Amino acid sequence: MKLLVCGGAGFIGSHFARLRAREYDDEVVVLDKLTYAGREENLRDLADAPGFRFVHGAIEDADAVADAVAGCEAIVNFAAETHVDRSISGPEVFLTTQMNGTWTLLEAARERELRYVQVSTDEVYGSIDEGSFTETSPLDPSSPYSATKAGADLLVSSYTHTYGLPTAICRGSNNYGPFQYPEKLIPLMVLNALHGDPLPVYGDGMNVRNWLYVEDFGRAIGTVLERGATGEAYNVGGPGECPNIEVVRRILELTGRDESLIEYVTDRPGHDRRYSLASDKVRTLGWEPRMRFEDGLQRTVDWYRENSWWWEPIRSGEYRAYYERHYGRALRD
């Protein structure tokens, strides 16, 4: 299949592009704006894959989309602004990408009658104290990030309802693994621990997330692309439900550091307490997670330890200024 992978230079999209090119012999075209989170280095091993093409452009730019989508049979959209903290300090770009961008892609798919898969998140359902969300749970997002992701999901559904476009939505829980930008909990804590920087834990550290290894999510998205029913959403939760402080303690153990590095900091405004997804529906399509959280976390810590070529440029660039602004302290060199 020839696939347009939007946002394929980011964390999850680059794993998905690699999986499809290497294991499924798909021809992959990546369209990516290369924001701070998008890096061509994430795709460097795909340069020689048959049919692989990289297009530098934004999903809200109809000309760039028309160029990239030529000859493709399906669009999988990962492109998004993805960090909750950044959505709180600067929501505007979240609206442009999530709303205008998704709409531009849907129009391109409608014009060419293409299959369309939207990559979404458990955060559209909001927080849940007990039990798990199913696909029929109401959308109740809390942050500008999750609200714009929910808005995009609704727009996608409307294109099936109104125009009969063959869409599906795949809602994942918190992903982790190699190539994740170190503003997110796990890579941030791993790199800080490796450098001896404090580990900034929000609030009481008892917020719970449901951890999903990135390759497991990539396989689920491929399953939905191939076998998901038109107009349906599929939840994809990971096997590791864990309070943040527990994740941080495990990272300290894996990096050989002690708990004196933990620093409790001011909580995120509107911080969702717990996310949890029921994934029975995607399991009926034949998907199940392969990676246990303990193994995936060990593999992730090892990858960051061994791949300083990847994170050194990040820690010396825009990220350093972002970190100082957000946490009110500088990173060590």
Ligand code: NAD
């Ligand atoms: P990421 O921030 O690592 O990557 C996002 C990519 O999108 C980057 O390459 C960026 O350059 C690109 N991009 C941003 N705006 C764009 C635009 N306007 N046009 C073209 N490209 C643009 O994000 P990620 O963690 O890989 O997340 C990918 C998708 O998966 C997102 O839609 C996110 O909402 C969803 N998701 C993420 C998680 C998670 O835990 N990270 C969990 C569930 C769902």
Ligand code: TYD
């Ligand atoms: P994050 O990786 O930003 O993902 P999300 O908010 O989309 O779930 O955060 C995961 C959890 O970790 C969340 O409860 C917030 C918390 N957190 C911290 O405690 N400290 C930090 O520095 C960051 C970035 C997150």
